[in-house]
Amino acid sequence: MAASPDKLADGLLTGDRRSIAQALSLVESRGEGFRDLLRVASSRTGHASRVGVTGAPGVGKSTLISALTFAAREQGLKVAVLAVDPTSPYTGGALLGDRVRMGEHSGDDGVFVRSMASRGAQGGLGAAAGDVLDVLDAAGFDLLLVETVGAGQVDVDVAEEAETTLVLFAPGAGDTVQAMKSGLMEVADFWVVNKSDDPQAEGVRADIISALSLHDPPDDLDSRVVLVSALSKAGVPELLAGVVARSERLEDSGDREKARRRRLHRRIVSAGGELLAQRCSAADGLVDEVVSGRLTVHDAAEALLGKPAGDGERAS
Amino acid sequence: MNRKIRVLVAKPGLDGHDRGAKVVAAALRDAGMEVIYTGLHQTPEMIVEAALQEDVDVVGLSVHSGAHLEFFRRVLALMREQGLENVLLTGGGIIPRQDAEQLMSEGVGRLFGPGTHTSELADYIRESVRGEGD
Numbered sequence: 001m002a003a004s005p006d007k008l009a010d011g012l013l014t015g016d017r018r019s020i021a022q023a024l025s026l027v028e029s030r031g032e033g034f035r036d037l038l039r040v041a042s043s044r045t046g047h048a049s050r051v052g053v054t055g056a057p058g059v060g061k062s063t064l065i066s067a068l069t070f071a072a073r074e075q076g077l078k079v080a081v082l083a084v085d086p087t088s089p090y091t092g093g094a095l096l097g098d099r100v101r102m103g104e105h106s107g108d109d110g111v112f113v114r115s116m117a118s119r120g121a122q123g124g125l126g127a128a129a130g131d132v133l134d135v136l137d138a139a140g141f142d143l144l145l146v147e148t149v150g151a152g153q154v155d156v157d158v159a160e161e162a163e164t165t166l167v168l169f170a171p172g173a174g175d176t177v178q179a180m181k182s183g184l185m186e187v188a189d190f191w192v193v194n195k196s197d198d199p200q201a202e203g204v205r206a207d208i209i210s211a212l213s214l215h216d217p218p219d220d221l222d223s224r225v226v227l228v229s230a231l232s233k234a235g236v237p238e239l240l241a242g243v244v245a246r247s248e249r250l251e252d253s254g255d256r257e258k259a260r261r262r263r264l265h266r267r268i269v270s271a272g273g274e275l276l277a278q279r280c281s282a283a284d285g286l287v288d289e290v291v292s293g294r295l296t297v298h299d300a301a302e303a304l305l306g307k308p309a310g311d312g313e314r315a316s
Numbered sequence: 317m318n319r320k321i322r323v324l325v326a327k328p329g330l331d332g333h334d335r336g337a338k339v340v341a342a343a344l345r346d347a348g349m350e351v352i353y354t355g356l357h358q359t360p361e362m363i364v365e366a367a368l369q370e371d372v373d374v375v376g377l378s379v380h381s382g383a384h385l386e387f388f389r390r391v392l393a394l395m396r397e398q399g400l401e402n403v404l405l406t407g408g409g410i411i412p413r414q415d416a417e418q419l420m421s422e423g424v425g426r427l428f429g430p431g432t433h434t435s436e437l438a439d440y441i442r443e444s445v446r447g448e449g450d
Binding site for chain 2: 029031087092103
């Protein structure tokens with residue numbers, strides 16, 4: 001049914017939209033040839049800025065992404081959006097509804113929107129998110145906007161995949177102590193307070209600044225805790241300009257390269273985890289060995305992985 | 317390997333009766349599918365563009381406005397134009413039987429009316445996609 005990985009790779013590099021869409025599916029479902037496709041795509045990555053948008057459900061992530069897309073198009077940037085929604089742990093199904101707020105970009109060839117289900121991954125993104133972003137990067141988009149699932153406090157994976165992370169807040173969701181908690185607050189490069197027309201929005205911004213100032217405040221706090229209205233787009237072009245300026249600074253200082261290496265390290269480990277999970281189906285046979293007392297659980301685990309050479313009876 | 321069935325559920329045109337589309341979207345989600353829900357007021361062009369970007373297996377339209385002949389024909393024509401011949405176009409709403417039969421003879425899949433059990437729809441999609449795919 002689908003085209004071969006080679007053909008998809010060719011189409012992808014010329015920006016053919018159907019090839020991009022099919023390549024994304026191949027990579028996401030780990031279909032036959034996905035590694036070959038990624039080999040081609042990976043050699044063409046590094047051009048796009050990757051910006052993550054995260055925050056609790058309902059704070060306005062999709063609407064902000066739509067507004068950022070609009071602002072980026074005004075500047076002639078080509079934009080791809082990856083919007084992640086949760087997969088049900090019970091049925092494996094998912095309702096992907098982020099396109100509802102992105103209709104205004106339909107018909108614009110410089111915008112590509114793809115919805116993705118988290119498929120059991122914890123942390124707010126799907127397991128294949130990094131690979132999917134590589135494909136979009138190779139397809140020639142300038143700006144990749146990644147929307148996480150409605151995030152809880154420790155869903156911080158987006159900060160591992162994106163070079164700039166926007167954490168979005170909305171009025172009415174707690175006091176200064178919430179802003180002092182660990183997790184999401186710590187991964188932000190920009191703290192964005194949405195719904196700026198709400199009378200409480202300014203107070204939320206003040207709370208965030210106050211919490212961040214308690215200890216070793218980040219630089220430029222004033223310009224990094226920002227008020228926007230995603231719906232009316234007020235403040236959004238300024239936010240985009242701040243993000244772009246930050247990317248340029250990172251590039252110049254060499255920090256962008258360092259961050260990229262950290263990201264790749266993490267992805268190698270995570271790809272290893274995936275292979276391990278596949279191999280674990282072989283654990284069934286080892287259960288008998290453990291039941292009969294020939295192996296302990298830990299022996300069986302080592303047998304599963306193939307014992308590393310010279311790492312036998314190590315004293316602990 | 318881990319390929320899930322992906323379904324786009326859309327409501328073309330101006331009618332605002334999205335209860336049916338939401339019931340179907342939720343039911344297909346609960347049947348283990350990935351459902352991309354686009355909401356109300358979609359043009360055929362928007363629907364087919366979304367189907368292409370999302371690489372779906374199925375497009376489901378909900379039409380209660382009486383304009384089903386126009387919408388299904390236009391969406392089918394655009395899908396063929398974009399090379400989406402392998403994508404199943406199905407749907408439902410208030411569609412007289414002779415119109416449904418006419419559309420099916422033109423290449424649209426089964427169309428479902430009021431009173432259909434959602435499991436019937438899920439089974440139909442599963443059979444169509446799996447049967448055709450490989």
